[in-house]
Amino acid sequence: MCLCACLCQARVDYLTGSWWPVLEDLYGTGIPVYRFIQRPGDLVWINAGTVHWVQAVGWCNNIAWNVGPLNSYQYQLALERYEWNQVKKVKSIVPMIHVSWNVARTIKITDLDTHKMIKHCLLQSMKHIQVLRDQLVASGKKISYQSRVEDEPAYYCNECDVEVFDLLFVTSESSSRKTYVVHCEDCARLHSPTLSGVVVLEQYRIEQLMSIYDSFTLALPPSSR
Ligand SMILES: [Zn+2]
Incomplete structure (x- = not known):
């Protein structure tokens, strides 16, 4: 056993x-x-x-x-757990998409496998955003750009706890108290299939993400510099 x-x-x-x-x-x-x-x-x-x-x-x-040394083994396990949490509808403490984009923006990675895995994750993330974006535009839904502010946290869906990155589906719970609630696309469409009453906010320009993606290249190890 x-x-x-x-x-x-x-x-x-x-x-x-x-x-x-x-x-x-x-x-x-x-x-x-x-x-x-x-x-x-x-x-x-x-x-x-x-x-x-x-x-x-x-x-x-x-x-x-809880520590997360940035190596390929750790990154792979973190992603697998993140995806398993998603299947089981359990909130991931680590917002892996948000973290991966942050790593790409701010850290030089010298390990080939780690770099490859992060790059793959970013590509999947961009693909998802682009497909979703195209669908929204095709259906005539307005997307409002709202740049992130410093130290803005990662977002999770209010219903299913999945991480929501870049395209946020926002509803206003009570118009007088001005409380805004973030949802994922699926949960937003459960409320309203046509997304009426839902504001779609975009936190990054796709060009911005492309530029981060392209600039994230494998760095040389310190010994070879
Ligand atoms: Zn959801």
Whole structure:
């Protein structure tokens, strides 16, 4: 039996649930388990994909960070989890499209695989935007350009929690209180198939994205400069 089967048997939803396993079950099914006590001053580093549990043996300060070293393995796992979250309709803490465009704009990547993967993600993102844009224009829907301001956060759909990048489908929940709500295209069309009452905001010009895409080239490693 594998860990997935164990999780299944325990009726745990892996993405949202929490589970304190019976160690004997894990030992009995041959799942490798490392168990140890973290002493003061110890740092425990857990690799991506490692299922883990922490229990305090006394009073303690509980400090944990999620870190994402920028390498191809990390990036691939992050994308896979992002997509899996999307399938399962669970919100991704890391808005990968937003992050990928930011990386392309601000960081020099020297690793070939990482560069290739990010570039591929940007291309898919641009393709999606262009197709969606063309459909909107063809149907006569007005798109209003509204440039991003500094430190503006990434957006998520109010209904399904999917990341919404560049083309935002905005409704005003109450006209008097001026609260605006962002939706993805699918959820916006569920409200109104013709998108009446929905304002489509565009946060980047397509030329701007193309320019970021083209300027994002593989950098030379420091040793070869
Ligand atoms: Zn949605």
